[in-house]
Amino acid sequence: MAIRTMVGGIGRRTLRGIEEFGYITVLLGESLYWLFAGKFRHQPVRVPAIFREIMMIGVAAVGIASMLCFAVGVMLAIQGIDTLKTYGAESKVVIGIALSVTREFSPLIVSILVAGRSGSAITARIGTMVEAQEVDALRVIGVNPVRYLAAPIFLAMLVAVPALTILGDFMGILGGAVYSAVELQMSFGVYFDRTLEALAIDDIRQGLIKSAIFAVIIAMVGLSNGFQVRGGAEGVGRATTRSVVLSITFIVLADMVFTYFLNT
Amino acid sequence: MTSESQREAVIEVQDLVTHYGERQILDGVNLNVYKGEVMVIMGGSGSGKSTLLRHLLGLRKPTSGSIKLLGKDITRVSKKEMFAIRRDMGVAFQGGALFGSLSVGENVMLPLREHTKLDENTMRIMARMKLEVMNLAGFEDLMPSELSGGMIKRAALARAVIMDPKLLFFDEPSAGLDPVVSAELDELILRLRNAMKMTIVIVTHELESAFKVADRITMLDQGKILITGTVDEVRNSDIERVQNMLNRRPREEDVDTEAYLGRLTGKQR
Structure with missing residues (x-):
């Protein structure tokens, strides 16, 4: 009996997982469809809505994203100098910071921040709208909710997260430079020259590709959890938590997978 | 009959x-x-x-x-x-289902925006006409959160009938x-x-x-x-x-x- 319940549970959870994956795929497809084909069906995705989302997701997060990436840069410098001291190669810390910030830390930290800040907000907002029948109201007016609500968020996310990542690249390297200037008395000029020597276009590109993938994850997980809200205010709360946890989990897993493929 | x-x-x-x-x-x-x-x-x-x-x-x-x-x-x-x-068809939902991010006037105008190509002024006048019928004249610039329960229902009704549905x-x-x-x-x-x-x-x-x-x-x-x-x-x-x-x-x-x-x-x- 216990085994049957357990196996049944696993089966049900697997089914739900597949169902959710299917839902997200359809949502992604429809968002892309409306972004490209909306104009031809005389139901374009409204540009002001996209900019409003970019302001909320990207511009409003500039301060906190800068601070986090700066802190990560300083942290990498502290650890790097401490480790490299053993080999007397402290000055090589510049290369380590340049590569790890652009390839890894900036996209990851920025995405986790956006998932916590905007992913949750998206789920809460959409979920509240579902509960208040606002999404139904859109549908009966003849407005496709994916076009009106999802597509602007999706596009804004695709713009905002990579943009914040570029900012994060710069702030992380600046953090490293500030600490190195204090600890190693290395001037900013020298630090940035060496950074530019160490960096190839490919490093930046790798970070940006990842950040775009993370952006899709945050948008789709946030939106699908919002649209599938059930059970009143409590349901909205549960979906919001779930959205953040799932986003961050998928971001870290995707990071591992894509780092492997982008480096081999 | x-x-x-x-x-x-x-x-x-x-x-x-x-x-x-x-x-x-x-x-x-x-x-x-x-x-x-x-x-x-x-x-x-x-x-x-x-x-x-x-x-x-x-x-x-x-x-x-x-x-x-x-x-x-x-x-x-x-x-x-x-x-x-x-x-x-027009629908007035139980809780009104007005869009919280739009003003009352914008809410009422939304179906017009989606289904017609009228200019802004005409749409605004049409929205005011319906709000007038619902005794909500002068409330179009308020946000839904600023309305009472009865007003929300009437605003929702105004939005439902803006296209003169059958x-x-x-x-x-x-x-x-x-x-x-x-x-x-x-x-x-x-x-x-x-x-x-x-x-x-x-x-x-x-x-x-x-x-x-x-x-x-x-x-x-x-x-x-x-x-x-x-x-x-x-x-x-x-x-x-x-x-x-x-x-x-x-x-x-x-x-x-x-x-x-x-x-x-x-x-x-």
Whole structure:
């Protein structure tokens, strides 16, 4: 009996997982469809809505994203100098910071921040709208909710997260430079020259590709959890938590997978 | 009154069966609504009236059966045709469902923006006209969160009728309102019917307002239609469940001992 319940549970959870994956795929497809084909069906995705989302997701997060990436840069410098001291190669810390910030830390930290800040907000907002029948109201007016609500968020996310990542690249390297200037008395000029020597276009590109993938994850997980809200205010709360946890989990897993493929 | 066969049915529901997951909600519902009448769909909680409304609005797909709105079967039409049908229907949801991020005026104008190519000024004037009818003149710049319950319902009604629809659906007009405001809303519904010649479908569990506004009443119970008829026909019906509903009597159900024991021991579903 216990085994049957357990196996049944696993089966049900697997089914739900597949169902959710299917839902997200359809949502992604429809968002892309409306972004490209909306104009031809005389139901374009409204540009002001996209900019409003970019302001909320990207511009409003500039301060906190800068601070986090700066802190990560300083942290990498502290650890790097401490480790490299053993080999007397402290000055090589510049290369380590340049590569790890652009390839890894900036996209990851920025995405986790956006998932916590905007992913949750998206789920809460959409979920509240579902509960208040606002999404139904859109549908009966003849407005496709994916076009009106999802597509602007999706596009804004695709713009905002990579943009914040570029900012994060710069702030992380600046953090490293500030600490190195204090600890190693290395001037900013020298630090940035060496950074530019160490960096190839490919490093930046790798970070940006990842950040775009993370952006899709945050948008789709946030939106699908919002649209599938059930059970009143409590349901909205549960979906919001779930959205953040799932986003961050998928971001870290995707990071591992894509780092492997982008480096081999 | 002319006989039913001569009147034009604008809503025809035939053998509608629906499920929510595995639970059956509606069980073979047949219903005709004729042009220009106010049809009130009544029933207690769990009777399936809200589900029926969602199906009439094309928000859910039924298991079987057909729903014809203005002669078109909405369970089979293409997306494009459905979009066209939506121009002819307006819906006022229970909680208003006004968009919180838009002002009252913008809310009322949204259907115009999506379905027409009118210029901004014309749309604004049309929105003000409807708000005027709903006694909401001068409130168009407020946000929905700044309105009272009755005002929200009236604003939602203004949005529902902005396209001058042929069909108007109203979900629980009097829910959450005090008796005076609720009575005013009933007056407003009747005025709309008389002035704009709309066919109006109202879903409610409020007896008083149902009897006041209805031309005909349909009573649902456990997914089936108990009775469809004029106010008097329903009042004088000798069906026990109808009288239970009208007289607010708790229902007495025959207890099936076998099934009862089964449920208690958890051995039978």
